[in-house]
Amino acid sequence: MPVSPSYVSREAATNLWRNRLMTVAAILTVAVSLALVGSALLLKQGASKATVQWQNGVQAIVWVKPNAATPLISSIGSELRQSPYVKSCVWRSQPYDYNEAKHLLPADELQATTQSDYPSSYRCVLNDPSQAPAVYQQFIGRPGVFAVKYPGQQIKTMQSVIRVLQWVFLAVAVILLLSAAVLILNTIRMAIFARRREVSVMKLVGATNWFIRLPFMAEGLIQGLLGAGIAVLAVLGLYWGLGLDTTGTVANQGSILHEMAVSGWNVIGTCAVVAIVGIGVGVAGSAFAVRRFLDV
Amino acid sequence: MITFQNVTKTYKGSTVALHSCSVEIDKGEFVFLVGPSGSGKTTFIRLLLREEAPTSGCIWEAGKEIGRLPKWRIPYLRRNIGCVFQDFRLLPNKSVFENVAFALEVIGRPKHVIESQVPQVLELVGLAKKRDNLPHELSGGEQQRVAVARAFVNRPLILLADEPTGNLDPTTSLGIMRLLDRINRTGTTVIVATHDAGMVDQMRRRVIELDRGAIVRDQANGVYGIDSVGAAADTRPAVGLPVDQAAVLGAPSAIPGGTGAAHRYAGRT
Numbered sequence: 001m002p003v004s005p006s007y008v009s010r011e012a013a014t015n016l017w018r019n020r021l022m023t024v025a026a027i028l029t030v031a032v033s034l035a036l037v038g039s040a041l042l043l044k045q046g047a048s049k050a051t052v053q054w055q056n057g058v059q060a061i062v063w064v065k066p067n068a069a070t071p072l073i074s075s076i077g078s079e080l081r082q083s084p085y086v087k088s089c090v091w092r093s094q095p096y097d098y099n100e101a102k103h104l105l106p107a108d109e110l111q112a113t114t115q116s117d118y119p120s121s122y123r124c125v126l127n128d129p130s131q132a133p134a135v136y137q138q139f140i141g142r143p144g145v146f147a148v149k150y151p152g153q154q155i156k157t158m159q160s161v162i163r164v165l166q167w168v169f170l171a172v173a174v175i176l177l178l179s180a181a182v183l184i185l186n187t188i189r190m191a192i193f194a195r196r197r198e199v200s201v202m203k204l205v206g207a208t209n210w211f212i213r214l215p216f217m218a219e220g221l222i223q224g225l226l227g228a229g230i231a232v233l234a235v236l237g238l239y240w241g242l243g244l245d246t247t248g249t250v251a252n253q254g255s256i257l258h259e260m261a262v263s264g265w266n267v268i269g270t271c272a273v274v275a276i277v278g279i280g281v282g283v284a285g286s287a288f289a290v291r292r293f294l295d296v
Numbered sequence: 297m298i299t300f301q302n303v304t305k306t307y308k309g310s311t312v313a314l315h316s317c318s319v320e321i322d323k324g325e326f327v328f329l330v331g332p333s334g335s336g337k338t339t340f341i342r343l344l345l346r347e348e349a350p351t352s353g354c355i356w357e358a359g360k361e362i363g364r365l366p367k368w369r370i371p372y373l374r375r376n377i378g379c380v381f382q383d384f385r386l387l388p389n390k391s392v393f394e395n396v397a398f399a400l401e402v403i404g405r406p407k408h409v410i411e412s413q414v415p416q417v418l419e420l421v422g423l424a425k426k427r428d429n430l431p432h433e434l435s436g437g438e439q440q441r442v443a444v445a446r447a448f449v450n451r452p453l454i455l456l457a458d459e460p461t462g463n464l465d466p467t468t469s470l471g472i473m474r475l476l477d478r479i480n481r482t483g484t485t486v487i488v489a490t491h492d493a494g495m496v497d498q499m500r501r502r503v504i505e506l507d508r509g510a511i512v513r514d515q516a517n518g519v520y521g522i523d524s525v526g527a528a529a530d531t532r533p534a535v536g537l538p539v540d541q542a543a544v545l546g547a548p549s550a551i552p553g554g555t556g557a558a559h560r561y562a563g564r565t
Contacts, residue, residue: 003404198387198398204345205450206374207402209367 011215015191026183030227033176038235040169047162068144184285224282303353313339329489331506337489378447382459437468493520
């Protein structure tokens, strides 16, 4: 039997209003937990972006001049591989590096650059990370070498801090999400209790189970969605407030936040995750309440 | 219309609510279900509503074996059954019209059907003028009429009434019974579980008596108790019929053929 959407939304709205205090509590809990999830995701993306060149254990990068001839490039490579400090080393072509830069550089800087004037690079894993300055000394100023970079303490600290923060955020968020689900479950249970007369009459005259259940399920869904909506606003606030958008804010120029700028797509993805988790929590809480307390 | 075949219902523990009951009720019959409290009348009604499943035995209702009905089919079964209770079970915040309309709304009937059916059935129960009143503004008898209207608005095949006059005075009760009688004459099978001896004696319809979960009497044009009209066990004073011994004394299986009991008895005269 078709259940009319207007009936479901009307009944759900009535229930929500009747139970508004509990509803507000449930929505806020969902919002706080999802805001944590969202910010953790956003910061994680920013951090991994800021440190993308230093992933897979890369401890030093030798940038090769864009106009260097091929034999010169390979001689630098063989010299690196023979160096006592270097354990292994991989060559990244101009297109690869330029592609990577597209995600890293602010739009205005990128526009001033083309692939042909972007350097290629050797990414090296060292026998001992503390020997990076020695590699620097060995190669800087060589013909064909444009620059030698190794991560500062700043990046290493940031990587480890973010790793810890991320887990703490996620753990707190999971606990809050669980309590949000329980709160939603409880509001639905109270709504069912408040309407038990109606429900018993509905059963008596032959309303289908879904007809009886749907308004209560919709109620949970709405709570989850509203919570997710608030959390999305919080994530967007963090994004713009810290100036994590790709154009970067002038204030962030040169700071780590500038490096952490993520694209609009990352933010949209994060918001989508937040919304889906919100809906999931709302539906899960109400589905459990309906199964448990609406004995149809 | 309704057939019980050796139906036994045991509740948790070892309470036997119905014990191996077999009975047959035809389409269009009017049946009183009598017996002391705890004799199994309400269980009988609950089984028909499929609020309970029989522990053993089969119940056929409107051509279906309802004990084996899948759960999701139960609402559709109940759309063929109207039900009235002693406590009316009206929704206090809805008007008379809305209470009756609710029964149609929740089974997805379109608005125009509701708007034509509800006034019609309110007319039938004599409450057309009170359609906008709330239940608490009505007398007990009027509230029960609303409940009857709600049970009947979907034109069910069967109307069940569990102590419909238990809260009402004798005059009002008579009014409700007349109403049920009128509904019965539209072809609806009516089953009334009751303690109201006067009413049963007055109506002279088929009586099924339960005692401690067993059917002890199944009598056409019967009275409430065998002793209640003195010689009822031997004769049928109202119409002067010879008593059908098998029906009065025997087990249900002793009813010849077991079908159409009331009609056949009537025919035999």
